[in-house]
Amino acid sequence: MARLVKGVRSFSSAASSLLAEAPVARSACQPESFQVFRDVPPLRQLRRQLLKNDRSVGFVPTMGALHEGHLSLIREAARENTDIFVSIYVNPTQFGVNEDLSSYPRTWDSDVEKLEKINKELAQIDAEESSGAVTGRITAIFAPTSKVMYPALPPSSEIDGEGSFVTITPLAKKLEGSSRPVFFRGVATVCMKLFNATTPDRVYFGQKDVQQTVIIKRMVQDFHIGTEVRIVETTRESDGLALSSRNVYLGDRRRAVGLTIYRSLKAAEQAYLAGKTSRDDILGAARSIADQVLSEQQALLPAERALFEVDYISLADPDTLDELEIVDPNKGAVLSTAFKMAPLEETTPGEDCGLGDGKVPVRLIDNLILRPQS
């Protein structure tokens, strides 16, 4: 299926000449065509060609394990750009030494399948649209090796490790950063590399990783990166659970209990929408839901229950992520939380325990934006 030509893999024989041809034209016959780039120079060549042809590039960075949340970023990018670049790279420097780098799901074939499918969907929309509105298509997948991303020194996950890094403090030390000290250094560093390699007009991030969105916006501002940061609403299951690549590890039992994370946030949001502005009132609403569910679970047998720990529930300023005692209704706030779903203690034969048989601890995060009440 894939053909490797000088670091470029083409997923459509007709598209393999894309780089060589001066006018970068889109053919309606190959709506799903895109190229896979393993290194930067050929990608940069394509980018330059697109620039000369007044094409616009929307960039969606991913670590693969694509789900509907990623696809919603791609759909949003398609509304605003002629070309979409998607990167698939599991970045080692954002995983701590004891974190789940090795167990992070790697699903290349199904990722590519999903990207081909959404390109067909986008072509369909394009064909049906008579308004002349832009419906962009994925034209490049950037799937670099770690040697390409970290050419000089091996990627370090140590807090005092050596290498070339971007640090954004104090933002990176708060919330997720307080338990994952190298995480946002890794995220900022890899995003800087990816942004430079793709030089997109716009980049797309999901609201779900709210601290990441704040840090990336800060990085773009502070380093004068010539791109616009677009934040796309969190994609949820019908019951409200936020999509995450890590959800595959949950299984039925932990998935059901894991929904508590969303229910807690909704309760806090309700308090805010009902006019509460104090930290205690808003976060208290969330905590009482979490406490109640945890008590119920603890009362069950090990083969029936799913235990969890609330890592944090935060009510923070949208720009600085400083914790708030009182929400200014003119400014709003970020309500965010992390739950650690413990491994299942006992399982029943035939039970759906998820990838890893319920043994993998799963850290879930979620957030809601408390909008300004004008």
Next chain:
Amino acid sequence: MARLVKGVRSFSSAASSLLAEAPVARSACQPESFQVFRDVPPLRQLRRQLLKNDRSVGFVPTMGALHEGHLSLIREAARENTDIFVSIYVNPTQFGVNEDLSSYPRTWDSDVEKLEKINKELAQIDAEESSGAVTGRITAIFAPTSKVMYPALPPSSEIDGEGSFVTITPLAKKLEGSSRPVFFRGVATVCMKLFNATTPDRVYFGQKDVQQTVIIKRMVQDFHIGTEVRIVETTRESDGLALSSRNVYLGDRRRAVGLTIYRSLKAAEQAYLAGKTSRDDILGAARSIADQVLSEQQALLPAERALFEVDYISLADPDTLDELEIVDPNKGAVLSTAFKMAPLEETTPGEDCGLGDGKVPVRLIDNLILRPQS
């Protein structure tokens, strides 16, 4: 002389429309015309226009206090690019808390005069050239405020200060970095910002700051910055003293003794060229010159002498800056040193003691590249 229009100052009334006009044409009548940009968006607009017109940009970052060394970078840029962007910004984050940020020379008017003059010189070359070779011209000066360069948080000079930074380790900890812990973090950070603001085809740095050249090359490589790094030979006085903005503080007496830095390096280079490869032989040659001059000075009266301290003399690998015991003649080495010229102890009325009356300690650095001997 200067006119401020929405963050753009124009140094030629005819050139003030440069941004508005679609074809960016160069008029032979205004060879010295360039615009001064105080903020990024209008500069980016010019850059985009140049890109569309297939013009190339060479970028020369400076902290002002321009001297022949800077002009040699500009001349080199003019040979390879149609347009030259020069930045003038004294970057606070590369000065340590106790370093000379406040006393660093700020010479805006004479800087602009020099840039106008060299633009005339370049126009002259252009007029005389019949070969059709490129002779670029300075078209933009970027002179941002600190609020533009550090928009979110005030620039910190503390090693554990907060902000958005680029760190390049272990390179940044060696040599100059060992006594100036925030220096290369500041340099890398400001260069990343400047590179993003100007997106040059090529950037120009002087060989004199050799560690800076190694770090910038590493940063460009590691972060996939789409620019070429050009290193230009150190410009020297006729007796060999490397030009530096800090030389104005020397005065006659310290200037004469300060030449020892160059003489030491030349002695070490001689040893290498004569076939020596061991650290002791090469650096010993440098040290004996420095020791001899220091003894001579110490024997003089306080009103006659200029004392100094050798901060380091280094023989290092050209890529990693690791200290070498033996030079591989196929690879060569970087020979570099820093001298601290102490304040004059006593001065004589009428003596030229330099800016600051000989009271400002002056740290001089210099280096020679020991080329591979094939």
